[in-house]
Amino acid sequence: MALKVVIRGADNQYGLDGIAQADYQAFNVAGPLGSDSGGLPLRCYVRRGTRHERALNNAKAYSSGRPEESYVVKGVARGNRQMVVEVIEKE
Secondary structure (H helix, E strand, C coil): CEEEEEEEEECCCCCCCCCCCCCEEEEEEECCCHHHHCCCCEEEEEECCCHHHHHHHHCCCCCCCCCCCCEEEEEEEECCCEEEEEEEEEC
């Protein structure tokens, strides 16, 4: 699945089976309009040491107001608003 999102920042929770903190970086995303998108944030996991983790670390995180950057994340959706991300691309 692919979603257009804004990056909200890193997350320190790892509640998904088979996802270890040593192997994955957790982060939160919101809809492309930020707080105007409605809905709850999605927790995503990207494999450490990949170019996609570097893209995440270089992303400008959204905090309030109108988001400046949006991204397309592609991966496998899991339960409880979580996703294992395989690709992050700046839009």
